[in-house]
Amino acid sequence: xxxxxxxDLDGVIVDTAxxxxxxxxxxxxxxxxxxxxxxxxLLKGVSRVRSLEIILELGNVQVxxxxxxKMLIQxxxxxxxxxxxxxxxxxxxxVFKILQLLKEKNQGIALGSASKNARPILEKTGILSYFDxxxxxxxxxxxxxxxxxxxxxxxxxxxxxKKAIVFEDSVAGIQAANIAxxxxxxxxxxxxxxxxxxxxxxxxxxxxxxxxxxxx
Numbered sequence: 344x345x346x347x348x349x350x351d352l353d354g355v356i357v358d359t360a361x362x363x364x365x366x367x368x369x370x371x372x373x374x375x376x377x378x379x380x381x382x383x384x385l386l387k388g389v390s391r392v393r394s395l396e397i398i399l400e401l402g403n404v405q406v407x408x409x410x411x412x413k414m415l416i417q418x419x420x421x422x423x424x425x426x427x428x429x430x431x432x433x434x435x436x437x438v439f440k441i442l443q444l445l446k447e448k449n450q451g452i453a454l455g456s457a458s459k460n461a462r463p464i465l466e467k468t469g470i471l472s473y474f475d476x477x478x479x480x481x482x483x484x485x486x487x488x489x490x491x492x493x494x495x496x497x498x499x500x501x502x503x504x505k506k507a508i509v510f511e512d513s514v515a516g517i518q519a520a521n522i523a524x525x526x527x528x529x530x531x532x533x534x535x536x537x538x539x540x541x542x543x544x545x546x547x548x549x550x551x552x553x554x555x556x557x558x559x
Contacts, residue, residue: 437546
């Protein structure tokens with residue numbers, strides 16, 4: 344049976360979350376807002392616009408729409424500057440082996456991410472060719488937990504959403520997969536991703552037997 348295996352990007356395939364944190368922290372510091380790693384958890388799986396709104400709410404700060412637009416541009420420029428030197432070493436442990444296994448078994452592989460920089464990241468890390476289709480922040484209008492990004496990926500793979508498996512590291516992403524009636528696999532802490540059907544700390548804990556069971 345052919346299934347759709349849909350991967351989130353940040354925190355699942357690569358750890359670009361650390362670069363997002365540094366870029367958002369710079370925005371927050373300019374506004375005299377204390378922005379910690381704990382606060383950064385609130386931004387996982389959330390759009391760029393909503394992320395800025397959350398930071399402003401944390402500091403109880405109000406700015407004009409024009410200033411918001413400037414901040415969003417600056418944040419992305421800072422973030423992209425951190426990505427310049429990315430290479431295959433940035434791929435998280437175990438991910439490459441699972442991608443190879445799914446490709447060997449002729450499964451549908453998609454990216455379903457809120458990131459608007461997904462393609463260049465996959466290119467820099469050398470794994471773009473493993474993905475049959477990519478749905479990112481440029482292709483959807485609704486942010487997770489809305490399931491739009493995952494439903495669109497399944498549609499492009501021409502596979503029933505109920506035959507899709509989603510790998511996610513955010514609560515919003517797990518909720519989106521569940522709403523879409525897809526099998527949800529959390530990558531991270533079980534205490535945070537408890538709504539997922541399965542949770543693994545990382546891909547090194549996922550073995551070929553488990554993948555075979557998912558394929559059915």
